[in-house]
Each structure stands twice: as structure tokens, then as C-alpha cells.
Amino acid sequence: MDSEIVQPGGAGPYRQTVDEALAALDTDARSGLSHGQAQERLERCGRNELVTEKPVPAWRKFLAQFRDILVVLLLVAALISAGLWLYERESALPYEAMAIFGIVLLNAIMGSFQEARAEQATAALRQMSAAHANVIRDGARQSVPAAELVPGDIILIEEGDTVPADARVIQSTALQTAEAALTGESLPVSKGIAAITGEAGLGDRRNMIFSGTAATYGLRSIKGARLYGWRPLRRQDPIGGEDPRDGRPTHPADPMRRAAAGLAS
Secondary structure, three states: OOOOOOOOOOOOOOOOOOOOHHHHOOOOOOOOOOOOHHHHHHHHHHOOOOOOOOOHHHHHHHHHHHHHHHHEEEEEEHHHHHHHHHHOOOOOOOOHHHHHHHHHHHHHHHHHHHHHHHHHHHHHHHHHHHOEEEEOOOOEEEEHHHHOOEEEEEEOOOOOOOOOOEOOOOOOOOOEEOHHHHHHHOOEEEOOOOOOOOOOHHHHHEEEEEEOOOOEEEEOOEEEEOOOOOOOOOOOOOOOOOOOOOOOOOOOOOOHHHHHEEEOO
């Protein structure tokens, strides 16, 4: 499930030319993949979706906050302070121990809250995903479940559609997408086909479209193809850190890297 069609050791897809992106995918912009190729890649790389794990009870999430070594050291310090207070009785209450316990408890509550927010964000991403995608396979337009998109699939996106996978635009006619949920950009972003030289953040990758965003304007349709393999997003995976949508991710099959080399025609 974690094998890849494309090794990300080189430049990210936004730094590749149109021909380089299509060649890396071993796909054709006009005819797409064959049915056999699509099935083989689906089995090898997995489905284009976020898989949920078995829910963890809230009390277990809360207790998990106390496994950090620094938290353990704070608890030990609090116990020592409480023991010294019992022995010396220099104050009415063990204020130092109470302060340390309060800090540890507040940290655990905040950690549980942040983890819950992260799970809600994952659920929101899942809801934003398109249910179906129009693709080109065997040279013909077909409608398939978005979860069955595979690396090299040529997808078609029209104005008003939700983007079913991250995509490298390789032809564009006045294409614009809404990326507020992803980058915070309030206005639609214009997309083009030119390769970008050097590193670029998500908001500056004007030749890429991203899963869960919407095509707000475009005179004609867009084609794209998923680049990498996939694995489920695990609960212990960091939410922040280096953006995996470039060519050098630390998680080689992270679901957020379901990139596509796209064709807007």
C-alpha cells in the first residue's frame, strides 16, 4: 500500500515541465490509462481517500498526554515537593506541588483539545473530498468514484467542481480555484501551466490545484493525474511540519501528497 509510482527524490511536480510530469507518471494526456493499468495501480498504491481508525476513548487520549518524559519529570518533582511539605509543614498548603500539578493538568487538557481539533480537521477534509471524478481511460471519458483515482489517471474538472486530487495543471484557459480553506487566500487564485523555478509555498504554486478546493472559473475542463502512492493518516502523524506537497516529503506516502499532473484543455 505504500509503494510509489513516482519517486519524489527529484523536483516537486510544480517545478517540472508539462512533459516531465506526464513522463514521470508514464501516462498520456489524451488517452489516459488503460483499465488494466488503473486496476494494477489501485492495488499497488491504495485508494485515494483518508481512512479512519477505530475511535479512541476520550479518557485514553487524556491519559496519553502524560507519557511525555518532561511531563513525567514534572510529576516526579511535584511528588517530591509534596513529600517535603508533609515532612516540614512550613506552609498551610503544598503550594509548589499544587502549582506543578496544575501546570501538568492544564497541559494535558490543552493537548487533548488540540488532538480533538486535529481529528475534526481530518473529518472536514474527508467531507470536502469529491465523491466522483470524471477521468479519461482507454481514450474515453468516464465517471469513477474519486477514491479509485490512481497515479497517472487523467481527471477532468470543470467550473464548480470540487478537485478530487492534487493536480499539476498542464493546460489552462482562465482557470481559477478557491483555496481559502487551504492557504487562507480569500480571492480565487489564477492557475497557469509554466513550471516554477526554485522552492515555492502552497499559495505560490500557481500551476497546481489541490484536493478539496473548488474550480470557480474556467472556460474549459481540466485534466489531472495522481502522482504518488498513499497510506492512511495516522493519529501520531504531526499536523504541522514540512509541507509534503513538494518533492521532498518526510512521509513518502502521506495522503496529502496525492498530487496530480493535470491537463486543462
